[in-house]
Amino acid sequence: MTEPGPATEGNAPSKNALKKAAKDAEKAKKKEAARQRELAERQKREAEDAADVSANDYGELPLIGSAEFKPTGEKRIKLSEVASYADQTVTLRCWVENARVQSAKLAFLNLRQELETVQAVVAASESLSKQMVKFAGNISTESLLVVTGLVKKTPEPVNSATVKDYEIHIKRVFIEAKAEVPLPLQVEDAERPLPSEATGEEENDEESGHPLVTLNTRLNNRTIDLRAKINNAIFTIKGGVCALFQEFLGSKGFTLIHSPKLLGAPSEGGANVFEVKYFDRQAYLAQSPQFYKQMLIASRFQRVMEIGPVFRAENSNTARHLTEFTGLDLEMEFQEDYHEVMSLLEELMLFIFAGLQTRYGRETELVRSRYHVEPFALPAAGSVPRITFAEGIAMLREAGEELNDYDDLSTPQEKLLGKLVLQKYGSDFYTLDQFPLAIRPFYTMPSAASPKLSNSYDMFMRGQEILSGAQRIHSTRLLQEKMRAFDPPIDPEGAAVKDYVDCFRYGCPPHAGGGFGLERIVCFWLGLPNIRLTSLFPRDPQRVMP
Structure with a gap:
């Protein structure tokens, strides 16, 4: 075997090979230096971690x-x-x-x-x-x-x-x-007002330039939306209204009751009622506690009140309708005239307004500041504007509205009348009395002033209804007569109403009352654009989740 001889010019490495070898050596040197630096930094971090003086404090x-x-x-x-x-x-x-x-x-x-x-x-x-x-x-x-x-x-x-x-x-x-990120909705976005209902799409706040998140986005992520301070304030106020309602009526001798919400038959003619399966038969969700309130008056409970859910199967997708809301109901016997009850209802609402101002002023101002709402114009105690339905019709006609003497008022007409009352009386709260009998429930007492009128009344805030009430018929004979003449007629012997009709056979004092919508009181007090903002998890024809 021949051993290689000394290198000669013919087999010596080329200049390119030498350069490449030098570059490779330099790369290796840098790589090793980087490795040594990384190792030193890691050792330093480990040393710092080992010496973390706050290790047990976070x-x-x-x-x-x-x-x-x-x-x-x-x-x-x-x-x-x-x-x-x-x-x-x-x-x-x-x-x-x-x-x-x-x-x-x-x-x-x-x-x-x-x-x-x-x-x-x-x-x-x-x-x-x-x-x-x-x-x-x-x-x-x-x-x-x-x-x-x-x-x-x-x-x-x-x-x-x-x-x-x-x-x-x-x-x-x-x-x-720990909160997972990203959040489905930024809480700070929920602090801002809703975009205009005209577009229904997200837009930017003119003042801050930040996005205004749509109502659907908020309601679809309600547990995050409810963390906003504005929502905390809304529901603190809502709870406050309930507390003030019970405080005032409790001081007036009212007994708190809890009436059934599952009924064996539709109670008020069968319209706008939710059906549910009840074991092997059909049942219905209560549209109001009305019959039970009156049956308790016949049972010698002189004054009763209730706070509870109300279910209305109305296919109304407006900014002031819900299919489930909270009713503030009361019923009481009176001595001589149903206006005694109206006066108490007006006094009740003035008590609630005063309590909201003094006890929940901070929350009220927080919410109104987001929507730039005018303060609620309050009447002086004892001077709540109280006008008859006929007077209201006259005021609307003077303002250019065309309507008959006994027409029911549309929502725009109610709002217009509210503005007219505010201009004339300086109050955002008023009562409308003596409604046409034809547009009231069958158990409403006819008026002595006219067979076409009734002893019934509504109360309004910012031109929108918050209460419907009346003197009730407390005579079995008259009640049966009105039920048969009602459109459509109601059978007094029908399963849905027989127990109710019969309760008046054994003597019942004259009585009246009404039912407030809690969410409407809160919505109109604060000047909110949509009643769904006052319901924790609102129910409407399009929404039954979450």
């Missing part, structure tokens, strides 16, 4: 109930109380409205409870690590936290929070329930 908590409970003994405060804890360390549960990293050593969070918000600061120091700053600044919006921090007075007001003169310097922050 992170995600285990699901409550999944681990053994160990009480901390820490008092939890409400965000509304923060100002009274200046220079003290507090602990509270709150939502993240916004979180942002300002720098490697500084992060800010906006924290919320109900309508209250406060700015929180996470600043790196010898006792608080940069890792904790990074963690806090990257918490997803709407996550639920447990925060411990020092309450400090701010050098200048924080305009982005409701608590303007104090902030929380966080010492510990733990995620109790």
Whole structure:
């Protein structure tokens, strides 16, 4: 075997090969240097993590109930109380409205409870690590936290929070329930008004330029939509109306009742009623508690009230109709004239309005400010405008409307009459009395003034009906007569009404009452554009979910 001889010019590497070898060597050198840097950085991070002074002061908590409970003994405060804890360390549960990293050593969070918000600061120091700053600044919006921090007075007001003169310097922050991202609907978008109903499409707010999200988008993602402060305010007010209703009537001797909502037969002629399967037979959802209220008056309950669901199978897709709403109902015997009941109803509504102003003024102003609504014009106590139906017809005719003496009013005509009453009497609330008998239910007492009129009344807010009421017939004979003459006729011996008709055979005092729509009171008090905004999970002909 011949050994190779010394290199000669004929078999020496070419210049290109030498250059390539040099480049490869340089690449390898750089790659190794990068690897060494990465290794050093990783070792540094590991060392920093090992020395994280805040390692036990932040992170995600285990699901409550999944681990053994160990009480901390820490008092939890409400965000509304923060100002009274200046220079003290507090602990509270709150939502993240916004979180942002300002720098490697500084992060800010906006924290919320109900309508209250406060700015929180996470600043790196010898006792608080940069890792904790990074963690806090990257918490997803709407996550639920447990925060411990020092309450400090701010050098200048924080305009982005409701608590303007104090902030929380966080010492510990733990995620109790992490919000997934992206959210299907931004809560800040739900704080803005609805787009105009004319388009039905998303558009931008003229003032902020931000999107105005459609009602359908909000209702399809209602649990996120309801987190908006404006919605919190709406339903706080709605609960307030119920509380004020019961408070006033309770002081007047009314008994709270709960009437059946499942009926064996349609109770008021069978129109606009929902059918349901009840075991092996048909049943129906109650359109109102009317019959039961009257049967209780016949049972010697002098005054009754109820707050409960009402079901109407009306195929109405308007901004003021729902197929399920909450009724505020009452019935009472009177001594000499049904106007005694009207006066009490007017007094009730003035009490509710006054309570909304004094007890729920903040919530009211928050909602109205979003929709730029005029304040509700209130009459003085004892001077609620009360006009007859005939007077209302005359006012509308003077305004150019063409209608007969006994025509029912359309929605536009009701709204117009409301404007006319406001101009004449300075009140957004009024009562319309003595309606034509032909447009009222069969159990309505005819008027002594005219056989074509009835002792019935409606109440209005901002020109829209909130209550329908009347004196009821309390004579079996007269009730049977009116039922047979009704259009269409109703058989007094029919299964749906026989028990009701019979209750008057044994003596019943004269009585009257009415039913308010709770959602309408809230909607018109606040000046909202759509009644669905006042229902947690509204039901209409198109919507039965969620």
